[in-house]
Amino acid sequence: MQPASSRTRFLPGPRRTRYGLLAALVCSTLLVPAPLMAAGAAPTANPAAAAEVEADVFAPNLSHFTLTNGMEVVVIPDHRAPVVTHMVWYKVGSADEPEGQSGVAHFLEHLMFKGTTAHPDGEFSKTVAELGGEENAFTTTDYTAYFQRVAKEHLPLMMAFEADRMENLILTDEVVKPERDVVLEERRMRVDSEPSSRLREALTSILFVNHPYGSPVIGWQSEIEALNEDSAIAFYDRFYTPNNAVLVIAGDVEADEVKALAEETYGKVARRAEPGARVRPAEPPLAGERRISMADPRVTQETVSYSYLVPSDATGTDGEPEALELLAYILGGGPTSRLHKAGVLEQRIATAAGAYYQSGSLDMGQFGFYAAPTPGHDLDEMEKLIRAELARVLKDGVSEEEVAKATKSMIAEAVFAQDSQQALARIFGSALTTGKTVEDVQTWPQRMKKVTPEQVQAVARKYLSGDPVVGLLTRPKPEDTAAATAPEKQG
Numbered sequence: 001m002q003p004a005s006s007r008t009r010f011l012p013g014p015r016r017t018r019y020g021l022l023a024a025l026v027c028s029t030l031l032v033p034a035p036l037m038a039a040g041a042a043p044t045a046n047p048a049a050a051a052e053v054e055a056d057v058f059a060p061n062l063s064h065f066t067l068t069n070g071m072e073v074v075v076i077p078d079h080r081a082p083v084v085t086h087m088v089w090y091k092v093g094s095a096d097e098p099e100g101q102s103g104v105a106h107f108l109e110h111l112m113f114k115g116t117t118a119h120p121d122g123e124f125s126k127t128v129a130e131l132g133g134e135e136n137a138f139t140t141t142d143y144t145a146y147f148q149r150v151a152k153e154h155l156p157l158m159m160a161f162e163a164d165r166m167e168n169l170i171l172t173d174e175v176v177k178p179e180r181d182v183v184l185e186e187r188r189m190r191v192d193s194e195p196s197s198r199l200r201e202a203l204t205s206i207l208f209v210n211h212p213y214g215s216p217v218i219g220w221q222s223e224i225e226a227l228n229e230d231s232a233i234a235f236y237d238r239f240y241t242p243n244n245a246v247l248v249i250a251g252d253v254e255a256d257e258v259k260a261l262a263e264e265t266y267g268k269v270a271r272r273a274e275p276g277a278r279v280r281p282a283e284p285p286l287a288g289e290r291r292i293s294m295a296d297p298r299v300t301q302e303t304v305s306y307s308y309l310v311p312s313d314a315t316g317t318d319g320e321p322e323a324l325e326l327l328a329y330i331l332g333g334g335p336t337s338r339l340h341k342a343g344v345l346e347q348r349i350a351t352a353a354g355a356y357y358q359s360g361s362l363d364m365g366q367f368g369f370y371a372a373p374t375p376g377h378d379l380d381e382m383e384k385l386i387r388a389e390l391a392r393v394l395k396d397g398v399s400e401e402e403v404a405k406a407t408k409s410m411i412a413e414a415v416f417a418q419d420s421q422q423a424l425a426r427i428f429g430s431a432l433t434t435g436k437t438v439e440d441v442q443t444w445p446q447r448m449k450k451v452t453p454e455q456v457q458a459v460a461r462k463y464l465s466g467d468p469v470v471g472l473l474t475r476p477k478p479e480d481t482a483a484a485t486a487p488e489k490q491g
């Protein structure tokens, strides 16, 4: 977990961890497609943490309550240092945007730093900097969050500032138009000039043809260009209301003092909208293979990716999300996984090969594979490698021993991750804004320990037997550089 430095507005799009609980840890990598996150990106289990694995409940000292205006509050005491992490999470993301206004959730996130009547001209950010604190904000498909990390004595001030901008944001043409240019530039930098990001965007749009997860969090360029003060304020008035927000405070505090402070600050913000149920269009089952191939001379490492739609932690039942987590870990979660062993260590045809389960969404999740060839090998071989390992698991399943080992490693990594105050705050904030409860997170180790090898094979057969959505990132062949950069839709 890297401490947030000055506010960098990154866009956590789809997550790329092997399992959901730790998803929040790698948000800053989000625009990097899975194939480029080589196997080395996997954290290794901490032996010291493994000893604590017996702990069956995460953050047992956590408190959770709701203010009278409907704002949820989570307090996680952590007295190792006199600092606090203060986060406000809104249950709104790009998948909640009105049609034709893709990017408005992220655009509003930028505009939230412009100021209020009481604190104009970016005074909040300046104060955080003067106090030696850190701040950040991020938008995903399902939530938008703002956070500061400061010395504990400054917590009341942070709460007062954040509560103020929940209801008193002031936007004028003067600030809106230049900020829209900032966002357009962000899109050019992060998406348009990155072949891997462009491919990921195109792939996501064919993976979700009806559900709004198919639109990029940052928005389509033409729709960002049409965003204005009115669209931003309408979105703000509809979703930035205390009954749609979750406050998470981790650090050198006790629940009682936070409760009193929260009542004095957030508790006074009027409930000004009823956002209602988050019902998004469903994704229909589609026949046939969908495949996008993109060639670009800037590509340094060719890669292939396979994606499948699967249940998420929030939509899955009967232990299926936990079984999918184990399946991803066994197949492709790091240096001991089947894909890494086969492709990188034994056959030596891949520089990286793995699998992941993106489980943290409010609606459906994704299961993916990726592989990148070593020089002299090609993407056909990478596809064969993935298909072979997938076929093996579909036919023969996984062993009791593999499940036991993977469960132990995953729980140890999760226990280790809790050492980071911010990581812990993010885990609970993201869970509560994506349809899960505090208890769901706390009892995750208990659920993981119940998964059987039969369940792992069953989810593989149920969800990974059909055609994947395939992405191929290549360098143009010398003879056809002219046709190089246009993404091509097929299927």
Ligand SMILES: [Zn+2]
Pocket: 009, 010, 011, 106, 110, 183, 186
């Ligand atoms: Zn941004």
